[in-house]
Amino acid sequence: MISKAIHFISIGGSAMHNLALALHQQGYFVTGSDDEIYEPSRTRLEQAGLLPAQIGWFPDKIHAALDAVIVGMHARRDNPELIKALELGLPIFSYPEYIYQQSQHKQRIVIAGSHGKTTITSIILHVLKYHNREFDYLVGAQLEGFQTMARLSTDAPIIIIEGDEYASSPIDASPKFLHYKPHIALISGIAWDHVNIYPTWDEYVDQFEFLAEAMPKAGILVFDESDDMLDVIGQKERTDIIKIPYDAHPSEIIDGKTYLLTKNGGKVPVLLFGEHNMKNIAGAMAICDRLAITEDLFYEAISSFKGAAKRLEKIVEEGDRILFRDYAHAPSKVEASTKAVRQQFPGRKLLAAVELHTYSSLNKTFLSQYEGCLDDADIAVIYFDSHTLAVKQLPPITVDDVKLAFKRPDLHVFTDSVQLLEFLISQTSIAEIFLLMSSGNFGGLSLESIEEKLLVLSASK
Incomplete structure (x- = not known):
């Protein structure tokens, strides 16, 4: 013992x-x-x-x-x-340092990037578990079939790690993912975030460059080639490094359901949807290929993957109304999730709500990055709490600041969670798809109240 x-x-x-x-x-x-x-x-x-x-x-x-x-x-x-x-x-x-110490004898696969890393990591874990492979892991969301978000053992030959670019500890400002020293690394995309840590775009991009440069000889770098900046980093010549670019997996939407299109002409139904998730699937598939999971084995497993918690997670679907919860908070994530729901449900009235909760999203200078990210929504809603600004010791922002940044005249902005809830409930007879995006909880918003209202409306039809 x-x-x-x-x-x-x-x-x-x-x-x-x-x-x-x-x-x-x-x-x-x-x-x-x-x-x-x-x-x-x-x-x-x-x-x-x-x-x-x-x-x-x-x-x-x-x-x-x-x-x-x-x-x-x-x-x-x-x-x-x-x-x-x-x-x-x-x-x-720091915990990344400790995980490395405990996994030096294992093959380390690290999934990094500004967006998609939780979903990509989760898909890989699901596929490996489906096929009874032995592995350790660290992932940033709760997954169905997994008791914890981390596993460390003495005998698993590989470890799958979701690696982020946040500082490692209060006494170590280096990004977490550099500590893992991966044999295989995937970078899903680069979109400026964490302005409290990386105040400029160049400083932020540098962290991913450092990760690519730190790859060992015979290492494998997998990257999204559709990301212009990442394509530059990924295609750079590095001695004895295998480069594997990927793009969105071919797919089609039929009656509100997404199908992967296989090379042999087959169609594989999946529960994920949206262009960004097709990229996530392709990235996960590239990693699984290096772990001796064939395409057929991957397709067999992916059909039952329900997604990671709070990643376009369906809370309720009754009749023609659906409520989604999503962790999106950075501009690129908000835009991708909103666009995905619009494409999946064309012609249905979409309400998209975003909480400004992170240091970046509450930074007045950074707010302009959100311009256009809610254009695919019929009804666009923003919530922020002045108390959060005070706790994070950030300068105040106003409702007008937010409206100016999003460049959307009909934007609904709330600073009171009770008023926000009242507005959302008032829209349940108008909107058909509700998409709530936040890394927080909208000031304690009662999802149950919205869910109950949608259920009552559907029952009355």
């Missing part, structure tokens, strides 16, 4: 608590601290006996008997537990 003692500073984070659960399942002695823990992290940690008895930071939890301390980005540089760990000279890791 493994008996290593690991302490997590910021155990409540999405990736952090999943890594904590994965190590606990392997027999590690896991402890942790945090100053805020939300659902579903709270319940999942509590069920595993890992929920801290008290909220806050307690330096006495840090002692010389710890084998490692893993620190999350939610912690600050002056965190008292981190300071004590440094004073004691304990091994301190």
Whole structure:
């Protein structure tokens, strides 16, 4: 039985608590601290006996008997537990550093990019699980059939990692994906985001260039060739690196359902839709090919893939009305998701709502990047909370600032979640497709209220 003692500073984070659960399942002695823990992290940690008895930071939890301390980005540089760990000279890791340490003997496949990486990673995991392959993984969303969002074992020969470009820890500003040192890397596309970390386009693009340059000899770089900037990075000559470009998988929509068109003339029904998801499928297929999953095996598995949580996730469908929830928040993601729903359901009235919730989306200078991204919606809605701006210590923005940035005169902008909910409910008899996009929760918006209203409307017809 493994008996290593690991302490997590910021155990409540999405990736952090999943890594904590994965190590606990392997027999590690896991402890942790945090100053805020939300659902579903709270319940999942509590069920595993890992929920801290008290909220806050307690330096006495840090002692010389710890084998490692893993620190999350939610912690600050002056965190008292981190300071004590440094004073004691304990091994301190960001979670990407720790995952690398635990997977040095495995083949490491890293999925990166500004958008699509969660879905691509999820498709690969689904296909491998469908065909009973042994693998470890780290993914940024909950998937059907997987208990946790991370798995680390001693015997799996490969690990599939969703790697992002965020800073690794409060004491390590390098992008997470550089720590994984992949044998195979996929970059899905580049669209400027995270302006609080990368204030210029060039600085942002540089991170993906660094990832490509860090590929080892005999490494494999898979990339979306339809992305102009990424095509430049991907096609650059690198010694002994295999380059595999991909584009959207051929498909067609028949009566609101999407089918993949195979080389032999067959049609494979899939639950995903939209041009961006056809690219995601093609990227995942290219990776699976390198893992000895043939096209036939891939097509057999992909038909049952329902998607990752909050990625164009269908919440309810009753009669002619559908409610989707999506994690989209950056301009390119918002535009891609809105366009995908419009193409899937042409001729049906579409309401698309976006919450400005991230540092980038609430940055007045960055707002102009959203121009045109909701043009495919019949009814366009924006929500932001002035309290979020205060918490993130950002300068205030106004309703007029938002309207000017989106360049859409009929844009509906709300700063009160109650008024937003009232408006959405008022539209349930008008709009047929509802698409709610946010990395937050629209100020605690009750999806159940909208869902219930749609169900009542459908029942009355």
